[in-house]
Amino acid sequence: MRGTPLPKKHVHIKTKHRKLRGPDWHISEMMLDRTIDAIYRRLPVNRKYHVPYLAGYSTDGTQIYIDKDLPPSFTNSNGEEIEIDRYLLLHEAVEKSLIDTLGLRYQHAHQIALRAEQAAVRADGVSWHEYDSFMMKFVKEMGEGKVTHVPPDLDLKPYIDEHDTEILEQMRVLIKAAKARHAAKASTSAKRAKKAKLAKKSS
16 A cells, blocks of 8 residues: 555545655555545445446446445454455456457456456555455355346446356346336436426426
């Protein structure tokens, strides 16, 4: 993070970044930290849905989804609370960019994104083994359950490339239903807004 392990969770401070010591093209925990902060400012994280395999992204790449049942942090062997959203955000942002910009297959983009995630975890002085073990436990738990509420615009390319036909078919049905609910809600909101506008005009 800043060259030393963080004793507590990562904190975003709205202050000017201090100048780096040395060229900014060298490997730097501080520069990596700034990079993740920059991604945070551009991509909102949504934790309102179920997301198979813990995290994903919208089809247009403007939103990152993290599974609603995944705890936002874990306690490591030193008793420190480690927040995880920033690492998942980095992974998903890198993966989506490589797929959309370079046309990479999910498997190839995922490998690069996983390395970026690992570098960010280690830069914060967090054990990759502990972090990865925590994640894999919840991937396993999710795999044993049922997906019930997925984002209406979840990008399905990773699941298509993985040929996970069972969960893919289930998600397609759920996404279709979610889109129908979203359209109905938007229509109701539009009608209410129109009615309120007419009422205001008549008064």
